[in-house]
Amino acid sequence: LPQLVSWHSLSFYIPSLSDLVNGGHYNGYIPYIRYISGMAYEHASIFVLLNAYFLIKIFQTHLNRYFISYFLTLMLVFTFHGGGAIVLVVISILITINSLIFRKINFSILKKGLFCIVGASILGNLWMLSMIKYGIPQNFGAAAPIIDKLLGTTKNVQNLAKSGFETVSISQITDIHLTMIAMLFLGIITSFFTKNKFLNSSFLLITAGIFIIYFGPNMGLPLLTSQSRLTEYMFFAITILLSFWYYYLFYKPSFFILKKYAKIPVIIVSFSLFIIFSFAMPKWINTNRFWKNINEIEYTSISDIILKINKKNRPFTWTAISYVQEYAKVKNKAYHLNTQNFLLRYNPKNRYLKVPTSKIYIFVENFPNPYKGMNEWYYRWRSEIQSNLKSWIAIYNINHDNIKIYFKTKTITVYEIDNKEYIDYLKKGKK
Numbered sequence: 001l002p003q004l005v006s007w008h009s010l011s012f013y014i015p016s017l018s019d020l021v022n023g024g025h026y027n028g029y030i031p032y033i034r035y036i037s038g039m040a041y042e043h044a045s046i047f048v049l050l051n052a053y054f055l056i057k058i059f060q061t062h063l064n065r066y067f068i069s070y071f072l073t074l075m076l077v078f079t080f081h082g083g084g085a086i087v088l089v090v091i092s093i094l095i096t097i098n099s100l101i102f103r104k105i106n107f108s109i110l111k112k113g114l115f116c117i118v119g120a121s122i123l124g125n126l127w128m129l130s131m132i133k134y135g136i137p138q139n140f141g142a143a144a145p146i147i148d149k150l151l152g153t154t155k156n157v158q159n160l161a162k163s164g165f166e167t168v169s170i171s172q173i174t175d176i177h178l179t180m181i182a183m184l185f186l187g188i189i190t191s192f193f194t195k196n197k198f199l200n201s202s203f204l205l206i207t208a209g210i211f212i213i214y215f216g217p218n219m220g221l222p223l224l225t226s227q228s229r230l231t232e233y234m235f236f237a238i239t240i241l242l243s244f245w246y247y248y249l250f251y252k253p254s255f256f257i258l259k260k261y262a263k264i265p266v267i268i269v270s271f272s273l274f275i276i277f278s279f280a281m282p283k284w285i286n287t288n289r290f291w292k293n294i295n296e297i298e299y300t301s302i303s304d305i306i307l308k309i310n311k312k313n314r315p316f317t318w319t320a321i322s323y324v325q326e327y328a329k330v331k332n333k334a335y336h337l338n339t340q341n342f343l344l345r346y347n348p349k350n351r352y353l354k355v356p357t358s359k360i361y362i363f364v365e366n367f368p369n370p371y372k373g374m375n376e377w378y379y380r381w382r383s384e385i386q387s388n389l390k391s392w393i394a395i396y397n398i399n400h401d402n403i404k405i406y407f408k409t410k411t412i413t414v415y416e417i418d419n420k421e422y423i424d425y426l427k428k429g430k431k
Contacts, residue, residue, distance in 0.1 A: 044084035045232050047076045049206070052091050056202045059099040062109060071116040078124025086224050087233055091209035095202050102198040173218065180241060181215075184208060187244050194248070203240055210237040298325040299369065299411040306330060308407070309361055309414075319355050322363035339363075340385055348396035352422040360417040364389055367411060 051073040057066040077084045099105045184207055191200035210233045217223050250269070254262040302322075306329045309318065319335040320326055327336045335357060342362075346353060353360065368383040393415055397403055406416035 041081040041083055041229060042232060044077045044080035044082075045087075045236075047073045047080070048084045048088050048091075048233070049236050051077060051088060052095065052206050055092055055095055056199065058109065058113065059095070059102075059104040059202075060199060067112050067116055070113075071120050074116065074120035075124040078121060079127075082125060083225065083229065087210065087213060087230070090213055090224075091206050094205040094209050098198065098202050098205055104198060173215065177215075180238060181211065183245065184211065184241055187241065190248065191244075200244065204244060207237040207241045210234060298323075299365070299409075301409045301412060302326060302363065303329060305363075305407050305412075305414055310334070313359055317357055318359035318361060319357045320361050320363065323369075326363065339389055343385070343388055343392060348392050349399050352425060353396075353417060353419055354422065355419060356423070356426065358418070358420050358423050360419050361406060362389070362393065362415040362417070364393065364413045364415065365411065366409075366413060 051070060054066050054070040054073060057063070058070055074085075074088075077088060096105070184204060187204050188201055188208070191197060191204055194200050210230070212221075213224050214227060214230045214234055251266060254266050258265065302325075306320070306326060309320075310330075310333050313334070315333055316335065319337060320330045321337050321339060321342045323339055330336045335355075337355070346355075365382075365386050368386045370382075393403070396417075400417075402418040402421065404416055405413060407414040
């Protein structure tokens with residue numbers, strides 16, 4: 001076990017050489033999932049980079065319009081997800097120190113800046129007033145494990161009580177990572193010999209700040225934010241780093257040598273590199289991990305089946321009986337009833353299945369999906385529920401002749417019930 005050093009409620013550990021160059025996290029696929037899902041943390045991350053840019057421009061120009069932009073972007077970071085502010089704190093400290101080195105800061109800027117920070121923090125965090133009624137959240141999760149530690153939230157206490165150990169989270173550092181770290185150090189040194197010393201060095205310090213947070217636990221520092229959430233920031237950091245070297249190794253020399261004739265070659269090379277990287281980079285969709293993640297919550301064939309059902313039937317003439325994942329797919333097209341609720345409400349021996357649509361599609365998992373959900377009671381006994389659903393269908397089939405298998409794959413079976421008899425019964429009752 002690593003040697004732990006405690007300071008107040010924080011814990012540091014003395015890393016070994018193997019900790020510095022080895023690890024186990026593989027998080028490259030996570031931003032893809034979270035960005036296309038429109039997660040709040042990812043919205044906040046977009047404004048983190050903008051906020052850092054406006055902070056640099058404040059020190060460089062002292063213009064009020066950049067203070068306003070800084071205030072608004074910081075407020076948006078807090079509004080969408082305060083976890084983004086943890087990354088922003090480290091980046092902002094480095095940029096501020098850089099402004100001191102280049103004598104870009106004065107009392108007036110400091111006063112305006114603090115006003116922006118306090119104002120944005122208050123307005124962006126008004127949602128925290130809900131804690132007065134509901135109390136402190138049980139956990140802040142992967143976005144801010146450091147806050148869980150500082151506040152001693154329920155989740156943090158439970159994890160510690162369950163394992164008896166404080167966990168150490170280290171990242172995988174490959175030769176590519178080591179190369180990028182070397183490029184960063186060399187870039188910062190190079191920036192001091194460029195025309196825009198402060199601007200270039202400050203942009204590279206954004207990359208440095210992200211690297212420090214991401215690889216900090218490898219050096220024994222506390223885990224501020226989970227690496228699974230920092231992966232998208234690593235994308236920003238690498239983009240800034242590569243852009244710096246592209247500018248000074250190719251773009252600027254091209255215009256120096258070719259002068260006004262450099263524009264077309266630069267455009268051709270830039271787009272060629274983009275196309276080459278687009279084809280050369282491994283596609284997540286081609287990995288086993290992609291399909292594993294897709295199937296972790298819902299079997300892949302379900303989306304295709306719902307599309308076929310929707311094409312076959314007029315809107316709101318059919319009902320889907322399944323787990324909640326399918327609700328988003330049938331919304332505004334049909335009705336949806338959760339599997340467990342269906343089993344509790346409807347007796348398979350009754351003459352009529354009192355669901356007011358002419359078609360009913362029941363989704364049965366041949367092999368119950370292992371997904372357990374987050375605190376949803378209807379996931380906890382998924383295997384038992386699927387078994388009960390199969391029994392319900394068997395009993396219904398004995399007592400009725402209007403059910404058939406509509407679609408079947410290795411993972412799911414979809415049953416179609418022709419419910420027109422009940423619809424006709426309802427129509428007669430109205431007459």
